[in-house]
Amino acid sequence: MLFSFDSLATMFHGIAAGGLALMGLFAALFWLYAMRSADVGTTRTIDPAPPQRAFGVLMVVVAAALWMTVLGGTYIVFPTYRTPPPEGVTALADYPRAFLLSDAGTAWLHAFAMESKEHMPWIASMLATAVAFVATRERPRLWTDRGLRGMIGAVLAVVFGLVSFIALLGVLVNKVAPVQ
Amino acid sequence: MATRHDDLPATGAPAGEAGDERANGASLAAFLAAGIGSLAMGALVVLNEAGIFPSPTFYGPTGGLSGRSTLTAVVWLASWAWLHRQWRGREIEAGSVYLATLLLTALGVIATFPPLWELF
Numbered sequence: 373m374l375f376s377f378d379s380l381a382t383m384f385h386g387i388a389a390g391g392l393a394l395m396g397l398f399a400a401l402f403w404l405y406a407m408r409s410a411d412v413g414t415t416r417t418i419d420p421a422p423p424q425r426a427f428g429v430l431m432v433v434v435a436a437a438l439w440m441t442v443l444g445g446t447y448i449v450f451p452t453y454r455t456p457p458p459e460g461v462t463a464l465a466d467y468p469r470a471f472l473l474s475d476a477g478t479a480w481l482h483a484f485a486m487e488s489k490e491h492m493p494w495i496a497s498m499l500a501t502a503v504a505f506v507a508t509r510e511r512p513r514l515w516t517d518r519g520l521r522g523m524i525g526a527v528l529a530v531v532f533g534l535v536s537f538i539a540l541l542g543v544l545v546n547k548v549a550p551v552q
Numbered sequence: 553m554a555t556r557h558d559d560l561p562a563t564g565a566p567a568g569e570a571g572d573e574r575a576n577g578a579s580l581a582a583f584l585a586a587g588i589g590s591l592a593m594g595a596l597v598v599l600n601e602a603g604i605f606p607s608p609t610f611y612g613p614t615g616g617l618s619g620r621s622t623l624t625a626v627v628w629l630a631s632w633a634w635l636h637r638q639w640r641g642r643e644i645e646a647g648s649v650y651l652a653t654l655l656l657t658a659l660g661v662i663a664t665f666p667p668l669w670e671l672f
Contacts, residue, residue, distance in 0.1 A: 446618070446621060447615055448615075454613075454614075454615065483666060483670075488664070488665065491593055491620070492664055494589075494621055494624055495589070495657065495661060495664070497595055498586040498590060501586065502582040502583050502586035505579070506579040506582055506583070513576070519580070519650070530654075
């Protein structure tokens with residue numbers, strides 16, 4: 373078989389689920405930016421309901437994608453990554469964690485990069501879930517409450533920053549010590 | 553035509569009937585709970601690295617991360633449920649809750665940053 377299950381799972385984790393989340397986060401941030409230019413709080417000639425509904429749907433998709441990424445990473449990809457090599461095995465390419473730690477030049481990819489990836493995505497997922505809840509519940513307020521839009525924007529910026537950082541670290545780790 | 557909500561009272565008082573969608577309490581509860589969950593994750597990481605509270609292993613192949621993440625999720629969901637019950641249908645002063653959420657999140661993120669907990 374050309375690709376192992378673990379390799380496919382890693383690709384789904386990073387590219388499909390994680391990539392979907394990143395695109396969705398960017399779209400959400402752009403939506404909020406575009407809303408700043410909208411005719412807010414004064415006479416409107418357009419029905420705000422459809423874009424408000426769309427934002428809510430988008431955030432639910434983003435939160436779901438993030439949870440898929442986090443849970444898949446924690447319970448499918450990470451175990452394969454951290455599997456210790458059997459005693460006596462010196463070829464460590466099939467054991468990413470051990471491989472990275474075996475060389476001082478690559479040890480930081482585990483000690484810093486992977487250790488960051490273990491915990492920060494959970495924070496991002498919880499924050500995204502909060503935004504999804506608020507976005508679906510507070511549809512009318514999204515149009516008129518600048519404070520709420522500002523808070524959503526701030527939280528989404530944090531989530532986008534975290535996910536971008538984590539994604540980059542994942543690319544680096546998988547480049548040097550791919551899960552096969 | 554939209555109805556402005558910026559002039560709603562910020563007294564913590566019920567905003568009309570229970571479950572009134574115009575009240576912001578439930579939404580603020582969601583934000584603050586996420587901040588509490590973030591802090592919980594950071595605290596569990598630091599406590600584990602300091603040897604004060606080693607993370608339990610709920611799923612062997614994942615190791616201690618399974619314990620830290622599960623406990624974090626429990627704290628997050630429990631605090632959300634409690635805050636939601638307390639604040640649903642009420643209009644809450646949003647600014648302080650927003651600030652608390654961002655502060656707790658910042659603390660949580662910083663605590664999960666390896667250079668910090670490697671000090672322990």
